[in-house]
Amino acid sequence: MTDRRLGVCYYPEHWPEDRWPEDAARMARAGIGVVRIGEFAWSRLEPSPGDFRFDWLDRAMDTLGRAGLSVVLGTPSATPPRWMLDLYPDMVPVDAAGRPRGFGSRRHYDFAHAGYRAEAARMAERLARRYGRHGALAAWQTDNEYGCHDTTQAFGPVAARAFRDWLAARYGSVEALNAAWGNVFWSMEYQDFAQIAPPNLTVTEPNPAHAMDWHRFASDQVVAFNRAQVAAIRAHSDRPILHNYMGRITDFDHWQVGADLDIATWDSYPIGFLSDRLEADPDHKRRFLRQGDPDFQAFHHDLYRGVGRGRWWVMEQQPGPVNWAPWNPAPLPGMVRLWTWEAFAHGAEVVSYFRWRQAPFAQEQMHAGLLRPDGAPAPALAEVETVAAELSALDPGAPVRGDVAIVFDYASAWATKIQPQGADFDYFRLVFDTYRAFRRAGLSVDVIGPETADLSPWALVAMPGLFTLSPALGAALARVAAQPSDAAAPTRILAGPRTNWRTPDFAIPEPLPPALPGLDLRVARVESLPPSAPVPVRGGGALLRWFEHLEGTATVTLATADGAPAAVESGAITYLAGWPDEALFDRLVAGLAARQGLRTSAMPDGLRRRRTAAGDVLLNYAPEPREHAGRTVPAAGVLLPGT
Numbered sequence: 254m255t256d257r258r259l260g261v262c263y264y265p266e267h268w269p270e271d272r273w274p275e276d277a278a279r280m281a282r283a284g285i286g287v288v289r290i291g292e293f294a295w296s297r298l299e300p301s302p303g304d305f306r307f308d309w310l311d312r313a314m315d316t317l318g319r320a321g322l323s324v325v326l327g328t329p330s331a332t333p334p335r336w337m338l339d340l341y342p343d344m345v346p347v348d349a350a351g352r353p354r355g356f357g358s359r360r361h362y363d364f365a366h367a368g369y370r371a372e373a374a375r376m377a378e379r380l381a382r383r384y385g386r387h388g389a390l391a392a393w394q395t396d397n398e399y400g401c402h403d404t405t406q407a408f409g410p411v412a413a414r415a416f417r418d419w420l421a422a423r424y425g426s427v428e429a430l431n432a433a434w435g436n437v438f439w440s441m442e443y444q445d446f447a448q449i450a451p452p453n454l455t456v457t458e459p460n461p462a463h464a465m466d467w468h469r470f471a472s473d474q475v476v477a478f479n480r481a482q483v484a485a486i487r488a489h490s491d492r493p494i495l496h497n498y499m500g501r502i503t504d505f506d507h508w509q510v511g512a513d514l515d516i517a518t519w520d521s522y523p524i525g526f527l528s529d530r531l532e533a534d535p536d537h538k539r540r541f542l543r544q545g546d547p548d549f550q551a552f553h554h555d556l557y558r559g560v561g562r563g564r565w566w567v568m569e570q571q572p573g574p575v576n577w578a579p580w581n582p583a584p585l586p587g588m589v590r591l592w593t594w595e596a597f598a599h600g601a602e603v604v605s606y607f608r609w610r611q612a613p614f615a616q617e618q619m620h621a622g623l624l625r626p627d628g629a630p631a632p633a634l635a636e637v638e639t640v641a642a643e644l645s646a647l648d649p650g651a652p653v654r655g656d657v658a659i660v661f662d663y664a665s666a667w668a669t670k671i672q673p674q675g676a677d678f679d680y681f682r683l684v685f686d687t688y689r690a691f692r693r694a695g696l697s698v699d700v701i702g703p704e705t706a707d708l709s710p711w712a713l714v715a716m717p718g719l720f721t722l723s724p725a726l727g728a729a730l731a732r733v734a735a736q737p738s739d740a741a742a743p744t745r746i747l748a749g750p751r752t753n754w755r756t757p758d759f760a761i762p763e764p765l766p767p768a769l770p771g772l773d774l775r776v777a778r779v780e781s782l783p784p785s786a787p788v789p790v791r792g793g794g795a796l797l798r799w800f801e802h803l804e805g806t807a808t809v810t811l812a813t814a815d816g817a818p819a820a821v822e823s824g825a826i827t828y829l830a831g832w833p834d835e836a837l838f839d840r841l842v843a844g845l846a847a848r849q850g851l852r853t854s855a856m857p858d859g860l861r862r863r864r865t866a867a868g869d870v871l872l873n874y875a876p877e878p879r880e881h882a883g884r885t886v887p888a889a890g891v892l893l894p895g896t
């Protein structure tokens with residue numbers, strides 16, 4: 254038997270009540286064990302202030318429970334009801350152009366609004382009091398997709414006031430703020446915190462230190478908003494609390510939100526993401542049009558396993574065409590099964606599909622479900638049933654430790670957005686390119702946070718693009734640097750480009766970056782380069798986008814065609830002077846992995862493997878069969894261990 258389960262998102266308030274028992278029974282028959290409900294239901298839970306209507310939710314919970322289903326109950330704070338805006342007209346977020354955003358969809362609130370934050374916590378508390386120990390309740394979900402629809406930052410008077418308070422608490426005096434930000438430059442000095450505004454609408458770019466604090470502030474508001482609900486729930490319920498994060502959303506610190514929660518979950522829409530959220534050449538997009546990118550989902554599985562400290566789910570899995578990408582093709586037959594197994598191979602406890610039945614009304618009419626709007630099965634349902642049957646025969650087991658790790662840091666994403674220096678320098682993309690290189694070599698990867706205090710579990714740890722080194726990570730690096738400096742170093746670091754490149758106040762540090770322990774190395778000068786100007790590297794491959802002129806005594810291990818250092822090394826640290834293209838990344842990873850004794854193999858295009866406790870799972874995103882280690886993996890197919 255397995256403790257991996259399938260789930261589905263369900264909206265009892267969208268359907269006549271006499272259909273609920275039939276839906277529940279059918280879910281159970283399909284092998285579904287978990288149902289998420291409630292996250293948008295505020296107007297039905299409290300139709301007017303203080304008028305609570307829990308009777309229907311009582312019946313929904315009981316109906317699902319009677320069918321043997323476990324419930325994840327969402328707090329409805331992503332959808333404040335209309336009357337809330339009459340109580341708090343200033344709660345709507347103001348966009349960067351200064352325009353208030355309106356009612357009529359969702360997420361129409363500013364995280365910094367104290368009144369709304371209290372209302373959201375109050376509703377969470379009411380729900381927790383009523384359902385906190387309900388027999389069918391498996392877990393709580395706070396809100397829905399923090400940051401979705403570009404809502405992490407709001408620029409109105411409410412946020413501006415909260416920002417000033419946040420700055421006063423951080424700096425103590427306006428003189429300290431002026432010094433930290435370097436406000437003498439362009440006479441930007443303030444006499445009082447009351448004069449400080451959010452950094453939108455400045456004539457030209459704002460001071461990067463100002464922009465960085467704005468990002469930190471906005472992220473802290475998400476953390477505090479979530480924490481208020483968590484506290485309200487924990488007071489009345491012993492069930493785990495989770496949130497459903499998104500793909501490639503970097504504008505708040507998920508590690509910090511995750512620290513207050515028990516489980517991390519995310520919403521995986523592979524085909525939507527390929528067309529909407531990924532830079533790739535047109536051939537790649539054409540080739541994987543109906544499958545999604547072979548690494549994008551896996552990256553987030555590994556990221557959220559880290560954010561959840563080992564416990565993570567897919568809360569919303571794409572089951573068919575979605576409605577929100579520029580184009581919305583249908584998955585190849587087999588892909589719903591593949592995506593599901595991929596998540597389990599990366600250690601997911603639950604994979605839950607969005608949604609049970611396609612909605613015939615309102616915004617998401619064009620979004621597939623497991624059932625069509627008329628209740629007939631959509632194509633995904635049969636694949637879900639297949640996985641359910643397979644799961645009862647095979648348990649991939651608890652997640653195993655990756656061969657290698659990559660540090661992922663939200664502050665670095667903000668810093669790079671604030672000061673990209675080159676039009677196509679994007680932190681997520683740099684980390685993701687590194688991740689892909691590891692996957693092309695068949696390695697299993699862990700994504701770790703910037704506060705990681707021990708790097709010794711991994712043979713190889715990459716930390717490209719890190720804005721600063723936290724004291725914990727700095728100390729961990731110092732311990733790595735102090736290992737005996739021979740080729741058999743137990744942990745090896747791949748740093749650069751742009752690692753440890755600013756102080757926390759967003760100034761150029763002295764000594765110059767990267768200032769890594771045991772590495773005599775300074776970045777003397779940096780250039781950003783257009784796509785037409787790669788820097789060729791001797792032996793094959795090139796550096797793209799970014800080139801650092803390095804000085805110091807570290808050994809040059811790769812040189813550009815012109816003889817400048819492209820990679821240097823000292824002890825257990827390798828430092829890269831630029832952003833490797835695929836060919837160079839493949840060379841580098843193969844070389845480093847071999848030195849570290851890691852098992853690599855060049856994976857054929859579209860084929861990926863992930864190590865599990867039960868053995869390797871092979872996943873073929875390609876539209877044709879693929880060979881690996883003497884076995885054939887069908888197009889859009891999966892080979893499970895022992896099959």
Ligand code: GAL
Pocket residue numbers: 397398401520522569575576577607617620
């Ligand atoms: C997610 C969201 C769901 C639904 C879905 C459609 O972003 O959490 O509520 O809108 O997208 O793909």
